[in-house]
Amino acid sequence: MLGADAALLFDAVREAGDLALTMRRRGVNSWRKADGSAVSDADLAVDRLLHERLAVRRPAYGWLSEETPDSAARLAAPMLWIVDPIDGTRGYIAGSDDWCV
Numbered sequence: 001m002l003g004a005d006a007a008l009l010f011d012a013v014r015e016a017g018d019l020a021l022t023m024r025r026r027g028v029n030s031w032r033k034a035d036g037s038a039v040s041d042a043d044l045a046v047d048r049l050l051h052e053r054l055a056v057r058r059p060a061y062g063w064l065s066e067e068t069p070d071s072a073a074r075l076a077a078p079m080l081w082i083v084d085p086i087d088g089t090r091g092y093i094a095g096s097d098d099w100c101v
Contacts (some may be wrong), residue, residue: 005058005079010052016046016101020086038089043067046085046101054081070073 023042031042047067055063058081062074065083074080086092088099 006059008054012050013101015053016049016085019048019049020092020099020101024092024095028093030089038093039067039090040086040093042091042092043085047083050081050083050085050101054083 003030023040023045028042030038033039039085047065048052051063051065051068055061056077060078062071062077062080063083064070064074064080065085067085068083086099086101091098
């Protein structure tokens with residue numbers, strides 16, 4: 001199962017990276033979250049894409065994402081997806097290459 005999960009994850013991350021690059025070429029909309037940290041429309045779009053590709057295909061797995069409200073249901077899950085849709089959002093927003101999915 002872990003091999004299948006790794007393949008699923010690889011494909012999802014590649015697609016999410018392509019989406020983030022496409023969105024950055026169009027221009028980034030960003031704002032501050034309540035805690036003061038930066039977030040962009042791409043963070044939310046990548047989060048949605050990853051959720052659709054990963055959590056929907058593995059419904060028994062838990063989901064913990066920086067951009068999604070937490071649910072205690074994840075604590076009872078046999079496996080868990082832990083997601084930071086765009087790690088390095090400040091760099092992403094600034095147009096640097098110092099970010100990743």
